[in-house]
Amino acid sequence: MAIDVLHLGHGVGLRTSHYPRVLDGTASVDWFEAISENFMVPGGRPLTVLEHARALAPVVLHGVSLSLGSVDPLNESYLRELKTLIQRCEPSWVSDHLCWGSVGGHYAHDLLPLPFTEEALRHVVERARRVQDRLGRQILVENVSSYLTFSHSTMPEWEFLSALAERADCGILLDVNNVYVSSVNHGFDAAAYVRALRPARVGQIHLAGHSETDTRLIDTHDGPVVPAVWDLYRLAVRCFGPVSTLVEWDDHVPEWDVLCAEAELARAVETEVVGERRARSA
Amino acid sequence: MRALRDLQTAFLRSIATAPGPEASGSFDPALLRVVDGDARQAPGDRLDVYAQMYWMRLHTVLREDYPRVAAMLGDDLFSSVVRAYLTRFPSTHPSVRWVGARFADFLAQCRETAPWPLLPDLARLEWARLAIFDAADAPALRMEDVRAIPASEWPKVVLRPIPALLVLHSPWPIHECWADADGPAPRVRPAETHLRIWRQGDAVYQAPMDPCERRALEAVVSGATFAATCAALETLVGDPERAARDAAQLVLRWVEDEILVRVDARASDVTASREWIAVPVADPGETAKNGAVANSSSRQIRVRLRRLDDRPVRKGG
Numbered sequence: 001m002a003i004d005v006l007h008l009g010h011g012v013g014l015r016t017s018h019y020p021r022v023l024d025g026t027a028s029v030d031w032f033e034a035i036s037e038n039f040m041v042p043g044g045r046p047l048t049v050l051e052h053a054r055a056l057a058p059v060v061l062h063g064v065s066l067s068l069g070s071v072d073p074l075n076e077s078y079l080r081e082l083k084t085l086i087q088r089c090e091p092s093w094v095s096d097h098l099c100w101g102s103v104g105g106h107y108a109h110d111l112l113p114l115p116f117t118e119e120a121l122r123h124v125v126e127r128a129r130r131v132q133d134r135l136g137r138q139i140l141v142e143n144v145s146s147y148l149t150f151s152h153s154t155m156p157e158w159e160f161l162s163a164l165a166e167r168a169d170c171g172i173l174l175d176v177n178n179v180y181v182s183s184v185n186h187g188f189d190a191a192a193y194v195r196a197l198r199p200a201r202v203g204q205i206h207l208a209g210h211s212e213t214d215t216r217l218i219d220t221h222d223g224p225v226v227p228a229v230w231d232l233y234r235l236a237v238r239c240f241g242p243v244s245t246l247v248e249w250d251d252h253v254p255e256w257d258v259l260c261a262e263a264e265l266a267r268a269v270e271t272e273v274v275g276e277r278r279a280r281s282a
Numbered sequence: 283m284r285a286l287r288d289l290q291t292a293f294l295r296s297i298a299t300a301p302g303p304e305a306s307g308s309f310d311p312a313l314l315r316v317v318d319g320d321a322r323q324a325p326g327d328r329l330d331v332y333a334q335m336y337w338m339r340l341h342t343v344l345r346e347d348y349p350r351v352a353a354m355l356g357d358d359l360f361s362s363v364v365r366a367y368l369t370r371f372p373s374t375h376p377s378v379r380w381v382g383a384r385f386a387d388f389l390a391q392c393r394e395t396a397p398w399p400l401l402p403d404l405a406r407l408e409w410a411r412l413a414i415f416d417a418a419d420a421p422a423l424r425m426e427d428v429r430a431i432p433a434s435e436w437p438k439v440v441l442r443p444i445p446a447l448l449v450l451h452s453p454w455p456i457h458e459c460w461a462d463a464d465g466p467a468p469r470v471r472p473a474e475t476h477l478r479i480w481r482q483g484d485a486v487y488q489a490p491m492d493p494c495e496r497r498a499l500e501a502v503v504s505g506a507t508f509a510a511t512c513a514a515l516e517t518l519v520g521d522p523e524r525a526a527r528d529a530a531q532l533v534l535r536w537v538e539d540e541i542l543v544r545v546d547a548r549a550s551d552v553t554a555s556r557e558w559i560a561v562p563v564a565d566p567g568e569t570a571k572n573g574a575v576a577n578s579s580s581r582q583i584r585v586r587l588r589r590l591d592d593r594p595v596r597k598g599g
């Protein structure tokens with residue numbers, strides 16, 4: 001089994017600083033990724049922008065509040081609103097994160113880390129299935145950057161993510177920047193992570209910038225993609241072939257052209273690697 | 283602590299009990315025992331990354347949602363108030379859009395901000411503006427729609443406000459504080475204030491209402507016919523002719539602000555018989571576009587008046 005999504009090319013996140021270009025129709029890009037929660041509102045400018053974005057390019061929905069790993073019951077009203085938004089904007093696919101963000105009805109508005117245990121895996125598999133049932137479609141689940149690990153984890157993150165994808169029959173949104181950030185923070189081999197995933201499960205890739213402190217990397221999405229992450233992306237394309245790729249840039253968001261140049265860089269890397277693959281197999 | 287439920291409960295309690303730089307004082311020791319540490323970073327340092335992100339994210343959201351309140355209190359006091367708010371009212375909605383939903387209520391009970399009695403209402407205004415920003419859309423009545431309504435129909439016309447309209451009442455001139463809240467607390471005297479806040483295009487506007495406009499808008503909000511709105515104004519101004527003229531002028535102003543939609547009146551809605559009906563006629567050449575936050579009270583609007591003696595208004599039944 002696999003995740004059944006199209007290759008949309010190389011897109012960028014739909015962010016407020018570029019709403020004017022979306023509205024005047026000059027935001028030309030392969031595809032947009034919209035943060036679902038930003039558009040789960042009754043009306044006004046956000047929904048107008050979303051309509052305009054859809055007219056320009058395919059849109060996918062990327063959620064941050066599903067709280068897939070939470071022990072709380074699934075938030076039914078959230079799922080209903082998400083479903084309404086899905087019907088409204090017909091995204092090419094829908095994604096959220098491998099994390100939890102709420103417990104006891106209290107939301108942290110963050111992507112909090114899970115222990116990689118069989119108990120947690122069973123729980124997340126069950127929740128992912130129920131979400132997919134409720135939405136009537138497969139979802140993609142993204143690996144997050146993390147700053148701590150739990151001593152009772154019994155498997156590496158990539159094993160957990162792969163098992164989730166197979167057992168829940170969902171897809172993987174592989175954030176190669178997050179893989180890199182976590183690999184530095186926890187001292188694992190980022191390449192091993194990428195190589196461990198089954199290509200047929202990977203439906204999308206995220207690229208982003210991060211920042212660095214004395215002791216750790218932080219997933220800040222506030223700058224260009226660093227060379228080490230481009231290398232990891234190269235490896236990902238080598239392993240998975242062409243996959244829809246999106247540049248996330250959320251803070252100090254640059255001019256539209258700079259943002260698009262980053263997406264074009266990703267396209268160039270993909271073209272180069274796919275060319276190498278062809279040459280080798282010829 | 284290994285069970286997922288215990289772990290998540292302890293984790294969130296650890297980072298959210300005392301939001302801010304001192305959060306680590308509330309870390310659960312049992313949780314720290316299952317967090318990996320190494321030579322570079324102890325488990326507490328690692329957990330503190332999440333605690334500081336929790337604080338910074340929500341603090342930032344509230345500062346963005348309540349910029350005027352933040353400016354009035356200054357950085358230190360605002361942070362202290364936000365810390366207390368997040369402890370008292372942790373977020374219960376998946377979207378960060380709703381984190382500040384109870385901030386005004388909290389400020390009303392907050393001892394630290396008691397020297398700023400207008401603060402809760404200023405917060406209500408900032409929250410109302412956010413609510414209006416992404417309130418539901420509705421096609422507003424246009425001037426040409428108004429012109430197309432025959433004079434004989436006016437008494438039973440029912441106009442309703444668009445969803446993106448809110449009315450706020452305050453004993454303080456909060457719109458003035460809103461327009462001028464970058465410095466320290468201005469010396470503000472109480473002044474009975476009635477604001478309408480609305481969206482036109484993508485922009486959010488607000489304008490103070492005089493007693494006439496307030497009365498008429500209340501009538502419109504309650505679903506009154508135009509005739510009933512005139513009657514409501516008459517109780518205020520005494521003179522039916524003036525009431526009709528004022529009502530017509532208000533309708534034109536509201537149409538220009540794009541805050542009205544028309545609903546079809548049922549005959550039973552029409553209960554008031556009016557002797558006078560003022561037919562709103564706007565002269566496009568004489569009307570001015572809105573300013574940034576207020577409507578232009580000096581707008582010139584012509585109103586054509588006619589007697590309706592010979593035009594009985596249908597009564598209910």
Ligand SMILES: [Fe+2]
Binds near residue numbers: 206
């Ligand atoms: Fe990502």
